[in-house]
Amino acid sequence: xxxxAARIVLAVAVVVVAAFGLFSASxxxxxxxxxxPHMPTAGEWQAIxxxxxxxxxxxxxYQIRQVDQSNKALIASNELARRVNVEAVRPRVQxxxxxxxxxxxDRGAAATGSLYIAVRNIGVSPASDVxxxxxxxFTSLEKFFKPGMMSEHFGEVNESFNGEVHFATLNPGNSYxxxxxxxxxxxxxxxxxxxxxxxxxxYTGTAFRELFRETFVLDLDVxxxxxxPVDPLVRxxxxxxxxxxxxxxxxxxxxxxxxxxxxxxxxxxxxxGTRSSAVRARRAPSWLRRRx
Numbered sequence: 386x387x388x389x390a391a392r393i394v395l396a397v398a399v400v401v402v403a404a405f406g407l408f409s410a411s412x413x414x415x416x417x418x419x420x421x422p423h424m425p426t427a428g429e430w431q432a433i434x435x436x437x438x439x440x441x442x443x444x445x446x447y448q449i450r451q452v453d454q455s456n457k458a459l460i461a462s463n464e465l466a467r468r469v470n471v472e473a474v475r476p477r478v479q480x481x482x483x484x485x486x487x488x489x490x491d492r493g494a495a496a497t498g499s500l501y502i503a504v505r506n507i508g509v510s511p512a513s514d515v516x517x518x519x520x521x522x523f524t525s526l527e528k529f530f531k532p533g534m535m536s537e538h539f540g541e542v543n544e545s546f547n548g549e550v551h552f553a554t555l556n557p558g559n560s561y562x563x564x565x566x567x568x569x570x571x572x573x574x575x576x577x578x579x580x581x582x583x584x585x586x587x588y589t590g591t592a593f594r595e596l597f598r599e600t601f602v603l604d605l606d607v608x609x610x611x612x613x614p615v616d617p618l619v620r621x622x623x624x625x626x627x628x629x630x631x632x633x634x635x636x637x638x639x640x641x642x643x644x645x646x647x648x649x650x651x652x653x654x655x656x657x658g659t660r661s662s663a664v665r666a667r668r669a670p671s672w673l674r675r676r677x
Contacts, residue, residue, distance in 0.1 A: 474592045476512035478555060480504050480584040480601040482608045484568060500568050502542065502603070504552075505560040512555040512597075516587040518548035521579050525566040538564070546584065555588070572609035580605040 483503040502523065506512050522543045527535050542563045545551045552561075565571070582603045589596055 470593075474510050475508055475590050475595075475597065476506050476510050476555070476557070476588065477508035478504065478512050478515055478586045478588050478597075478599070479507050480517065480586060480603070482565070482603050482605075483562065484608070498568055500565045500571055500608070501562040502565050503560060503562045504555075506555045506557050509557055511557065511591050512588040513553065513591060514550050514587075514589055515552035515555050516548055516550055517546045517552075518585045518587075519543065519546035520583050520585075522546075523563075523565065523582065524578055526571065526574060526576065526578065528570075529564075529566050548585075552588075569609070572605055 481503050483501045484498050485501070486498040504517065523539050523546070525535065525539070529535070530538060545563075584601045584603065586599050586601070587596065
């Protein structure tokens with residue numbers, strides 16, 4: 386796109402070049418028909434016209450260069466605005482390790498729980514044609530499964546991560562999880578099973594038909610350093626369970642009925658007789674009592 390100034394410069398340059406060409410042709414045909422006394426010679430006029438043409442062409446080139454740079458800056462700005470719009474409405478497929486912590490009644494007990502492979506769309510629009518590819522394949526420890534069930538379980542898991550489309554549409558907020566193992570046993574394992582997986586995701590958006598490609602690293606040695614918080618309500622529930630257990634224990638050692646020994650009964654009788662005598666002694670004399 387050329388500015389009006391650039392168009393004017395180009396027109397002037399064309400006019401100058403055309404005038405120079407016509408003047409040179411007229412000199413070649415009719416000679417110095419235009420020459421007046423004390424005016425430049427034909428060579429001098431040619432030099433003047435040539436210099437003028439060069440200046441005009443140089444100025445036109447400068448204007449065109451400025452316009453070209455302005456166009457490039459405008460294109461870059463438009464592309465940046467487009468990328469901002471895409472990022473604002475694009476889907477975001479995330480693959481991560483997710484743990485669920487089992488809260489022990491004892492506050493000092495070691496944290497235990499389960500570890501899952503989680504796939505979710507944390508964006509604001511659906512993801513289409515989602516492909517997941519993992520390397521190496523997922524596996525775990527046999528002791529977390531019934532005999533012969535681990536191979537069947539991870540056969541299904543790794544089929545979902547073989548690079549083919551298994552999620553035609555993954556809506557925002559949707560999550561899919563697969564069991565990987567129990568912690569801390571899986572974190573502390575030294576049997577040689579993989580401790581790090583790379584998952585490549587490929588998918589497109591619906592608002593912008595653009596291909597998105599991302600790679601996620603699932604690392605057990607990193608994941609074990611992440612502290613899983615405890616839901617305060619769950620923690621309070623466990624504390625209430627402890628209080629209830631303590632109350633049951635106390636109730637078990639306290640007899641349901643309280644009985645007094647014979648010595649205690651005689652002591653209470655003596656105390657009762659002593660108090661009754663003291664009360665009679667403190668009664669007012671008969672002559673002070675009001676007659677009815």
